[in-house]
Amino acid sequence: MSITHLQADIAIAAAVREATAIGVPMNIAVYDDGANMKAFVRMDGAFLGSADIAQNKARTASLFGFNTEALYEFVKPGGTSPGFDRTNGGLIVFAGGIPVHDGEGRLIGAIGVSGGAVAQDYQVAEAAITALAAGGFQEQP
Amino acid sequence: MSITHLQADIAIAAAVREATAIGVPMNIAVYDDGANMKAFVRMDGAFLGSADIAQNKARTASLFGFNTEALYEFVKPGGTSPGFDRTNGGLIVFAGGIPVHDGEGRLIGAIGVSGGAVAQDYQVAEAAITALAAGGFQEQP
Amino acid sequence: MSITHLQADIAIAAAVREATAIGVPMNIAVYDDGANMKAFVRMDGAFLGSADIAQNKARTASLFGFNTEALYEFVKPGGTSPGFDRTNGGLIVFAGGIPVHDGEGRLIGAIGVSGGAVAQDYQVAEAAITALAAGGFQEQP
Amino acid sequence: MSITHLQADIAIAAAVREATAIGVPMNIAVYDDGANMKAFVRMDGAFLGSADIAQNKARTASLFGFNTEALYEFVKPGGTSPGFDRTNGGLIVFAGGIPVHDGEGRLIGAIGVSGGAVAQDYQVAEAAITALAAGGFQEQP
Numbered sequence: 001m002s003i004t005h006l007q008a009d010i011a012i013a014a015a016v017r018e019a020t021a022i023g024v025p026m027n028i029a030v031y032d033d034g035a036n037m038k039a040f041v042r043m044d045g046a047f048l049g050s051a052d053i054a055q056n057k058a059r060t061a062s063l064f065g066f067n068t069e070a071l072y073e074f075v076k077p078g079g080t081s082p083g084f085d086r087t088n089g090g091l092i093v094f095a096g097g098i099p100v101h102d103g104e105g106r107l108i109g110a111i112g113v114s115g116g117a118v119a120q121d122y123q124v125a126e127a128a129i130t131a132l133a134a135g136g137f138q139e140q141p
Numbered sequence: 142m143s144i145t146h147l148q149a150d151i152a153i154a155a156a157v158r159e160a161t162a163i164g165v166p167m168n169i170a171v172y173d174d175g176a177n178m179k180a181f182v183r184m185d186g187a188f189l190g191s192a193d194i195a196q197n198k199a200r201t202a203s204l205f206g207f208n209t210e211a212l213y214e215f216v217k218p219g220g221t222s223p224g225f226d227r228t229n230g231g232l233i234v235f236a237g238g239i240p241v242h243d244g245e246g247r248l249i250g251a252i253g254v255s256g257g258a259v260a261q262d263y264q265v266a267e268a269a270i271t272a273l274a275a276g277g278f279q280e281q282p
Numbered sequence: 283m284s285i286t287h288l289q290a291d292i293a294i295a296a297a298v299r300e301a302t303a304i305g306v307p308m309n310i311a312v313y314d315d316g317a318n319m320k321a322f323v324r325m326d327g328a329f330l331g332s333a334d335i336a337q338n339k340a341r342t343a344s345l346f347g348f349n350t351e352a353l354y355e356f357v358k359p360g361g362t363s364p365g366f367d368r369t370n371g372g373l374i375v376f377a378g379g380i381p382v383h384d385g386e387g388r389l390i391g392a393i394g395v396s397g398g399a400v401a402q403d404y405q406v407a408e409a410a411i412t413a414l415a416a417g418g419f420q421e422q423p
Numbered sequence: 424m425s426i427t428h429l430q431a432d433i434a435i436a437a438a439v440r441e442a443t444a445i446g447v448p449m450n451i452a453v454y455d456d457g458a459n460m461k462a463f464v465r466m467d468g469a470f471l472g473s474a475d476i477a478q479n480k481a482r483t484a485s486l487f488g489f490n491t492e493a494l495y496e497f498v499k500p501g502g503t504s505p506g507f508d509r510t511n512g513g514l515i516v517f518a519g520g521i522p523v524h525d526g527e528g529r530l531i532g533a534i535g536v537s538g539g540a541v542a543q544d545y546q547v548a549e550a551a552i553t554a555l556a557a558g559g560f561q562e563q564p
Contacts, residue, residue, distance in 0.1 A: 040181040049345025118362045175316015204472025322463040
């Protein structure tokens with residue numbers, strides 16, 4: 001199973017609503033379980049350079065099934081896997097990429113958000129995940 | 142001026158509706174006047190390999206301000222510019238990419254569609270352009 | 283809006299004059315708001331390898347709308363976004379790239395300078411920004 | 424010897440004047456004898472996608488010391504070197520790139536122009552070459 005067009009629309013709509021609420025225009029990407037782009041939008045006024053980051057956050061979270069910030073553990077000083085973030089053509093290891101699972105816990109894709117402070121990116125990505133869960137599209141936490 | 146989030150939403154919604162009507166799931170990309178991605182969606186069941194093509198059609202139409210198929214004139218046997226389609230990291234020179242102009246005729250971006258026969262791709266891209274024009278977002282033909 | 287040919291000429295002329303005054307030949311790049319090159323010159327005697335850096339400084343400042351050195355905050359030890367400078371195909375996070383805004387504060391492009399010590403690069407880029415502002419092409423600080 | 428900043432300025436000024444005279448905004452690139460960019464400008468309204476082509480025309484002419492269209496002989500059907508235009512990361516083999524020689528016939532760089540019909544590109548590049556020759560910067564034909 002892979003994230004659907006409908007789920008991508010829900011995720012992006014929720015993310016756009018949250019980004020608008022906090023007044024920070026964002027780049028929002030949805031990737032599927034094949035680490036391929038399913039949907040994307042760059043909100044008006046969002047940093048152009050954050051598009052690549054949003055996409056790579058979603059790609060990274062989809063490739064490994066973890067929140068992007070969790071992967072920092074591998075590459076931090078003293079971590080087990082120095083250079084891990086340079087694999088796969090370059091990964092993102094700070095927050096804003098969150099995997100999406102279906103109702104049975106299977107990885108079906110990921111959301112990536114960039115355009116604000118890292119905490120804001122995370123908040124907006126979380127809003128997308130919450131909307132999917134509320135819609136019954138995803139397991140409850 | 143560059144194509145807006147609202148215009149991108151209108152374009153994609155109209156393209157998705159047309160693609161659904163003809164029963165051919167499509168990849169639909171919107172690029173801005175700087176040839177950067179503004180929005181994208183891969184409909185459920187659309188060819189994965191057509192995502193790159195839809196994006197490149199939109200990029201190509203944005204880079205030159207012409208329908209993608211018009212650029213074939215340059216590279217067809219006997220054309221003036223052999224190899225033109227290998228510039229800019231590779232361009233698409235068949236139908237499915239259409240530039241978007243504002244009410245004063247200025248290039249503001251482009252739509253790119255791929256997933257069906259070329260004529261179907263063109264039809265779906267045209268539906269997006271028509272929807273933008275109908276909304277007063279673009280000059281009338 | 284995007285930076286114009288006239289603005290690019292003014293920016294480069296001012297940068298060349300400043301570089302000449304301090305006796306350090308420079309590479310000077312102007313990018314537009316789509317992070318595409320608008321104009322460039324490599325002064326006689328300027329380091330060849332600094333051409334890429336000047337261009338990337340302008341590109342980086344255009345992608346994010348900040349001075350390039352400000353972006354170091356994100357990637358410095360303990361910063362919020364480790365690896366940020368490896369996004370977008372590689373960014374520059376030291377001084378010499380400065381965004382250009384129009385009279386209403388909108389990002390219209392950026393200047394990038396490289397060829398001397400970082401402080402010299404910054405000084406020459408600043409001279410370009412000052413010339414644009416003096417010409418009424420940009421908001422006053 | 425390599426083309427100088429002054430020569431690049433003269434070449435670009437003459438090309439801009441000719442492009443303005445014929446009403447076709449152009450991308451104009453000057454490369455040195457190391458096939459590295461010396462100067463570039465994208466005139467207002469010039470096709471964004473023609474920037475890459477202008478640069479590659481100048482690069483191609485600098486790499487081989489011939490007008491770009493002359494290189495088509497090698498790759499035309501029946502030519503001696505099929506695929507020649509895919510070497511060096513891709514070359515341009517239609518008109519608009521012209522080498523620049525010094526007063527003793529030595530290759531010092533090249534001009535590349537793109538943005539109009541191929542004949543217009545050639546005309547504008549020729550204007551740059553003529554201006555250099557008139558200034559005594561280059562051998563007379």
